[in-house]
Each structure stands twice: as C-alpha cells, then as structure tokens.
Amino acid sequence: MGLYIWSEKEGENIPQDGHSTLGLPARSPSVPFHSIPLILMVALAFTTIYSFGALRDRFLATVSDKAAASTSSFHEINALSGERFSNQPVDLPQGLNFSVFTPEVQRWGVQIERWAEDYGLPVELVAIVMQIESCGDPTAVSSAGARGLFQVMPFHFGAGEDWTDSEINATRGMEYLARSYQLSNGKIDLTLAGYNGGHSVIARHPSSWPAETQRYVYWGTGIWGDLGSETIPSPTLNEWLMAGGEHLCRRAVDVSILSYSPIRHSDDDVTPTG
Known part of the structure; x- marks a missing residue:
C-alpha cells in the first residue's frame, strides 16, 4: 500500500509519487485543520452559556424558595400574634387564664396581677379571694360588716x-392575706381558712372551723383545682354561683372600676370603665 498526502487545494488524496487518485476516501477530516479551533470555541461558548443559565435558574429558584419561606414565617408569626393578642381584652395579664372567673372579676385582671406581685402572692389566689368575697364589687358590704373588693373589716x-377605694381596700386585704399565706407556709386551703376565719384557725383542725370557713375553703380550693381544667367556666364556680354567688355578681355588673380608684397607676390607663 502506498503513502498518501492531503491536498488542501483539490481536496483529494495524492500518492507520494505525485499521481492523483480521484474518488478515494480522504484519510484526513473533511474540515480544514485551521477551522477546528473556531468550532471548539463556539461549542465551548454554547456550553458555558448553557451552564450559566442552569446555575442562574438554580440560584433564582433557591432565592425564591427562601423568600417564600420567609414570607410564610412572617404570616405565621402575624397569625400567632393575632390569635394571642387581637381578641384579648387589654386589661388581662398573660400569666393567668382569667376566663375561668366571672367577667366582673376579669375586668380587674391587671390590678390583681400587680397586687399579687406587690405582696408575693399567687395571682390565682388573689383572683379567687376577690371572686368569692365580692365578685369584683368595690361597694359590697356583708351582713357582718366586711367591706369592699376584699371584704375587709x-x-x-x-x-x-376610704374603703371603697380599690387601692386602699386591696392594700388592707393583701396585708391580711399575705400574713395568712405566710403562717400557712403557702398552703392554699389553710391560707383561705385564715383569711376568712382569722389567723388563729390555721393551727386548728379543719373540723373545728366555723361552717362558713369550711364552705369558703371548699369554694376556694375547688376553683383553684379547676384552673388547670379545660372546662370553662369553672365547675366549682358554677356551683358557687348557684349557691348564691350569682346574686353577688349581679350587683357588681354595672359598677365602674375607675369610679373607685382615685389613686392612679400607669396600668390603670387601660382599665375599661364598665
């Protein structure tokens, strides 16, 4: 077999002896040699453009996903905030579910929380005492002569x-309740007994307590136990209302808090007037 060389001019195979042999297949590519780099550059350019486009699409998709997630989180936060705050009366503190109590006591929510903090008492305990004593009526007077929100003698x-002043009445009532709480070592039943029947009953057996004190402790500890229940209002509170508490609460319905609070505090500014 003879050796061939490529003739660019004629595009044919020519034996080294100089004679042309037409019609034979070319031994080299049909594309001129000097054109190969240009084709490679074009192909590389297209590949680069395609790759960049793919990377761009991925980047935009990632950014879009993150933006969507961020927007979703924002709306979720707003929704949670709305559920937590928008329909809640402004005078109710966050630490206690005041819906367990009657509306006449609920409206004193901020004050109850402040009084409890000032005297180192559980908020729940202060709310229970107000519920049973006056149902939130600062003008209440008992047959024994006890007066005001916390029925202070x-x-x-x-x-x-002025015993009708809510701050003065609360001060005297909380002083007595705090002492009862201290003498009882924080036991709720004994604290309630001491508040109603006098501190001396704390050291006595419950069977020796006056009937009124026994009932008082029954109502108070029952409502305390209902605070963790999902049943609203409190079953014990309903029982108390049926036993005569409803009459007390009816008298408190139309009483304005602001009318009986001449000593002002910053948190009183959000207290409703009825």
Whole structure:
C-alpha cells in the first residue's frame, strides 16, 4: 500500500509519487485543520452559556424558595400574634387564664396581677379571694360588716381611709392575706381558712372551723383545682354561683372600676370603665 498526502487545494488524496487518485476516501477530516479551533470555541461558548443559565435558574429558584419561606414565617408569626393578642381584652395579664372567673372579676385582671406581685402572692389566689368575697364589687358590704373588693373589716382601715377605694381596700386585704399565706407556709386551703376565719384557725383542725370557713375553703380550693381544667367556666364556680354567688355578681355588673380608684397607676390607663 502506498503513502498518501492531503491536498488542501483539490481536496483529494495524492500518492507520494505525485499521481492523483480521484474518488478515494480522504484519510484526513473533511474540515480544514485551521477551522477546528473556531468550532471548539463556539461549542465551548454554547456550553458555558448553557451552564450559566442552569446555575442562574438554580440560584433564582433557591432565592425564591427562601423568600417564600420567609414570607410564610412572617404570616405565621402575624397569625400567632393575632390569635394571642387581637381578641384579648387589654386589661388581662398573660400569666393567668382569667376566663375561668366571672367577667366582673376579669375586668380587674391587671390590678390583681400587680397586687399579687406587690405582696408575693399567687395571682390565682388573689383572683379567687376577690371572686368569692365580692365578685369584683368595690361597694359590697356583708351582713357582718366586711367591706369592699376584699371584704375587709372596718377596724383594719386607718383613720380617714376610704374603703371603697380599690387601692386602699386591696392594700388592707393583701396585708391580711399575705400574713395568712405566710403562717400557712403557702398552703392554699389553710391560707383561705385564715383569711376568712382569722389567723388563729390555721393551727386548728379543719373540723373545728366555723361552717362558713369550711364552705369558703371548699369554694376556694375547688376553683383553684379547676384552673388547670379545660372546662370553662369553672365547675366549682358554677356551683358557687348557684349557691348564691350569682346574686353577688349581679350587683357588681354595672359598677365602674375607675369610679373607685382615685389613686392612679400607669396600668390603670387601660382599665375599661364598665
């Protein structure tokens, strides 16, 4: 077999002896040699453009997903905030579910929380005492002469003190309740007994307590136990209402809190007037 060389001019195979042999297949590519780099560059350019487009699409998709996730989180936060705050009365503190109590007590929510904090008492305990004592009526007077929101006996007030003033009444009531709580070592039943029947009953057996004190402790500890229940209102509170508490609460319905709070505090500014 003879050796061939490529003739660019004629595009044919020519034996080294110089004679042309037409019609034979070319031994080299049909594309001129100097054109190969240009084709490679074009192909590389198309590949680069395609790759860049793919990377761009991935980047935009990632950004879009993150933006969507961020927007979703924002709306979720707003939704949670709305559920937590939008329909909740502004005078109710967040630490206690005041819906367990009657509306007449609920409206004192912020004050109850502040009084409890000032005297180192559980918020729930202060709310329960107000519920049973007056149902939130600052003008309430018992047959025994106890007066105001926390049914404080007259001899606990100083000269010239207005027992209908919610702050004064709460101060005297919380002083007595805090002492009862201290003497009882934080036991709720004994604290309630001491508040109603006098501190001396704390050291006595419950069977020796006056009937009124026994009922008082029954209602108070029952409502306390209902606080963790999903049943609203409290079953014990309903029982208390049927036993006579409803009459007490009816008298408290139309009483304005602001009318009986001449001593102002910053959190009173959000207290409704009825």
